[in-house]
Amino acid sequence: MASTVTLEKTTTVQSGDTGVGSPKTVLRSPLLMKGRKVGDGGGEDATDNCCGHRCELISYDKLPEFLKHNEFIVDYYRSEWPVKEALLSAFSIHNETINVWTHLIGFFVFLALTVCAATMVPMEYEVSHTPLVASTGLDNITGNAMVLRSYSADGAAVVAMKALRSNVSVETGLAAALSPPAGLRVARWPFYAYLCGAMFCLLMSSACHLLACHSEHASYVLLRLDYAGITGLIVTSFYPLVYYTFLCDPLFQALYLGFITASGAAAVVVSLLPVFERPELRWARAGLFACMGMSGLVPIVHKMLVFGDRPEAVLTTGYEMAMGAAYLAGVVVYATRVPERWMPGRFDLAGHSHQLFHVLVIAGAYAHYLAGLVYLSWRDMEGC
Template sequence: MASTAGSLQSSSSFSADTMQFLISPRNIKRFDHRDEKCGDPAASREQNNLGLVDYDSLPEFLKHNEFIVNYYRSEWPLRETLLSLFSIHNETLNVWTHLIGFFIFLVLAGYAASIFPVGGAATGINDNPMMEQIRSGNSSIISIPFHDMFFVPTYQTPIPNTPLTSRLSRWPFYIYLAGAMFCLLMSSACHLLSCHSARTSYVMLRLDFAGISGLIVSSFYPLVYYTFACHPFFRNVYLCSITVFGLATIVISLVPVFDSPQFRPVRAVLFACMAASGIVPIAHKMLAFGHRPEAVLTTGYEAVMAMFYGLGVVVYALRVPERWLPGKFDLAGHSHQLFHVLVVAGAYTHYLASVVYLGWREAEGC
């Protein structure tokens, strides 16, 4: 592995001129604690902490993927850890893929709030082409222009101010947006800050797992609440079940051994099983409302979402492609970056489904 690191370093295309704007030092180091005997131990540790190191030089709490060979930050001071948001290392794209996703959902939430204000009625008069196709019975996802997917539909018919309508509130839709943003933000923070210390890594991993659970649980809320708005028994059973499942997953993830590398497949399977439990309310939805174009369209979106999430879980668990070519995907293209992109794609697909659910009930009530 040392020879692999050496060959990567010698073949690096980053020159001093092109890298001078980066905060991270350009050289990759192997930290040998024996160096401390030649000088001040504290000064020696500080100097080594500011370099990028290889996998073999990492403390145990940072050894998560042996196929990522170089460009690690190890026990950096907090200030330099925060500033490394703007530097190049093997976590840079892990941080930014979900940070950009967070801002995408922040914009979507702001736009949705302008159309579906919390506690108010939808009063817009412009129809979205997506909803026109839904009303006409065309539930084909493929036939919807891509650019139309970025907009929230509005309605010509004002929503009557009745007690029933007030109970069909919008909180499930915004809970989902909040859950998605929390997950993406915690993931970015975890990848940015975990190199600071073992304690920081432990806390951030717990928050990361909580964010994933929050995203999965909140994804169920629009599906269940709006589909079964007029069937409170099934609505409450499904909402309570997935909430308890999510809380149990968070509690299990608090066990320290859970974040060890050998439990990577267990983590993937646990979250996959929680997400797969959505098959039950989706199947129920199709049995009860399969004649409705909204039910067909949302199920199509959910199938695409499941494809994105499922592929992400497989990539995450198998650690491909870096498993095939260790050291070649250290900076870009490794499994966790691909996993992040697939998560954002899946979350956005479910946002589209949530828009249809909300529009359905806003327009018709029960």
């Protein structure tokens, strides 16, 4: 019995029998199967996606099923790349490059905002009235607390509204706003919980877009972390809104916080199901996250019914509406896959729906950050 073995792209084993109909078996090396282009038919023309340190981009029809998420993005895909090459691909051009960098840059922006808030937003106050407050009587503007220095660009407008409402000159109110505040600080954890939720969401999204091309298992794990990040962003967005609005009403505070936390936990459990990531369930995923976000309308309406005459309530509601509009627009773009649906292949590298979705998420998250600053200044002034 003789045999001939050729080690090229395939391994060919031929039987020594020369008779008609002798079997011929084609065996493929696992190393080559890992890197070959899917969809090449498995014959002699099969090539590697990665050969040494050179990896190739392929089209949608050559992708394995676990990477087929959007048929309107037709080219520039990475498929089953080694981890090192996948990491380095952050600095090369493919259809995920902008997705990686939009949220990676967003992560560093929110990290900077967190550091800024931790260092610039006052963390503790002395229980004493300043001479300026005592001499101007500004401690009567908002009960027994003075006008607090602004934590945001809109603070001057809040001070002006309070001064006008209290028949105190705007100049006097602004002067008082520059003084050290009186009263005790309110808890900071809801505000920083939101910032951590935003950073986790942005970092997990960036990692998913960068490394999910490595393998089916990596894609499964990273997609679940991505969904958990989205859920975390939505849940923690409720915390400043609910905690600071209902600071003096523990019942509604606990009710709203408990509901959104339980909803978030349920959403994470649902996202663990393998069927959850199927392309045809794109609308179901979008609907789940949209419903979680829309439930925020209940405490916002409640806030306006109770504090509708307060400039802080009006201002934070404006920011929250801007956040909701950005998130809703992002969900619609994500679910409908426009504009690439209209011109498949035209937006493979730049301008497709997921990139727009990322930008809208960052815009909405930043609007809520500004609302959080207003909540802090409001409750630091008045407490409960």
